[in-house]
Structure formats: C-alpha cells, structure tokens
Amino acid sequence: MARDERTIREAAEQSAAILNAAGMPKMPARVLMALTVAEDGGLTALELGEVLGVSAAAISGAVRYLQSIAIVRRVAQPGSRRDRYEVPPNAWQAAFAHERPIYRALADLADTATAAIGNQDSTAFGRLDEMAAFYRFLDARMPQIMTEWEQQRNRR
Numbered sequence: 001m002a003r004d005e006r007t008i009r010e011a012a013e014q015s016a017a018i019l020n021a022a023g024m025p026k027m028p029a030r031v032l033m034a035l036t037v038a039e040d041g042g043l044t045a046l047e048l049g050e051v052l053g054v055s056a057a058a059i060s061g062a063v064r065y066l067q068s069i070a071i072v073r074r075v076a077q078p079g080s081r082r083d084r085y086e087v088p089p090n091a092w093q094a095a096f097a098h099e100r101p102i103y104r105a106l107a108d109l110a111d112t113a114t115a116a117i118g119n120q121d122s123t124a125f126g127r128l129d130e131m132a133a134f135y136r137f138l139d140a141r142m143p144q145i146m147t148e149w150e151q152q153r154n155r156r
Contacts, residue, residue, distance in 0.1 A: 003039065008037050009037075011037070012030075012033035012034060012036065012037045013030070013033070015029075015033045015036075016029040016030040016032070016033040017029075019032070019033070025062075025065060027054065027058050027059075027061065027062040028061075028062040028063075028065040028066050030052055030054075030062070031048055031052070031059060031062040031063060031066060031072070031085075032066055032071060032072065032087070034048055034051050034052055035048075035072060035085060035086060035087050036087055038086075041086050041087075042075065042084040042085055042086030042087075043084065043085060043086075044077075044082045044083065044084050044085070045059045045060065045063070045082070045083070045085070046082065048063075048085065063085050066085075069095050069098050070091070070094045070095060070098055071087065071091045071092070071094065071095040072085050072086070072087060072088075072091070073085070073086060073087075073088045093146065093149060093150075096146075097142070097146060100139060100142050103135040103136075103138045103139040103142070104135070104136075104139050106131065106132075106135045107131075107132040107133075107135035107136045107139065108132075110128045110129070110131040110132035110135070111128075111132050113128045114128045114129050114132065
C-alpha cells in the first residue's frame with residue numbers, strides 16, 4: 001500500500017494542534033510531528049523548513065526546545081555540515097518521565113499554600129489540597145505506569 005502523504009500531513013498537523021492546545025508551543029509541536037511521520041526517521045533543518053513552510057530561525061528554536069525535553073535528538077551527518085533531527089526510540093516515554101519532577105514541585109507548592117491558608121473549611125484550601133493529592137498520585141504511580149508501558153512495548 002502506498003503512503004498517502006496528504007492524509008499523513010493532515011494527521012500530523014492535527015496532532016500538532018492538539019499538542020499545542022495541551023501546552024506545547026506551536027512550532028515545536030509541528031516540528032515534532034513532522035519528524036514523527038518522516039519515513040526515513042529524520043529530517044535536516046532545511047528539510048523541516050521546506051515541509052512546514054517556515055524559516056530556519058523557527059526550526060532552530062523549535063528543535064532547541066524539543067531537545068531540552070529529550071524528545072528530539074540531533075545527529076551529525078558524516079560528510080555534511082548539516083545535522084539531522086530525529087525522534088529517538090522511547091521519546092514519548094522520556095518526555096513524559098521528564099515531567100515527573102514538576103508533579104512533586106506542584107504538590108509541594110500546593111501544600112505550602114494550604115498551610116498559608118490554614119482554614120481547612122476554605123474553598124481555596126480544598127482546591128489546593130486536591131491539587132496536591134492529584135500530583136502526588138501521579139508522581140507515585142509514574143514508576144509503575146512506566147514499567148507497565150515497557151512490558152507492553154516489549155510484547156508488541
């Protein structure tokens with residue numbers, strides 16, 4: 001079956017829009033999805049610019065952001081000054097695990113705020129207490145979720 005490039009590009013752009021709505025900056029989301037659907041596993045900055053119809057500066061900032069969250073890596077091309085960018089194996093897992101310290105920090109800050117409020121009958125206290133409990137739950141469950149994912153991925 002031949003690749004349907006139009007459908008693939010539409011799915012990539014829609015996925016990027018969802019990632020953007022979830023908080024990822026727009027250009028990194030578009031670059032990530034362009035790399036994800038790249039048949040040969042990666043693209044140069046020039047190729048990304050052509051695929052997405054954007055400037056080299058936009059690509060540079062996007063890949064820097066994606067590298068900072070460990071979801072894209074730069075690979076030197078032998079005999080070329082151009083680097084290639086690709087989504088490494090386990091990138092989604094790595095990016096999700098990267099967020100784990102944030103869960104703890106948010107829970108701790110919510111605890112600090114509830115202590116400052118003091119009044120357990122306060123509606124703000126209740127919201128913050130629930131926030132802390134939710135992020136502690138995520139933090140506690142993350143190792144088990146990652147283990148389950150590894151097991152499932154290995155069965156695929």
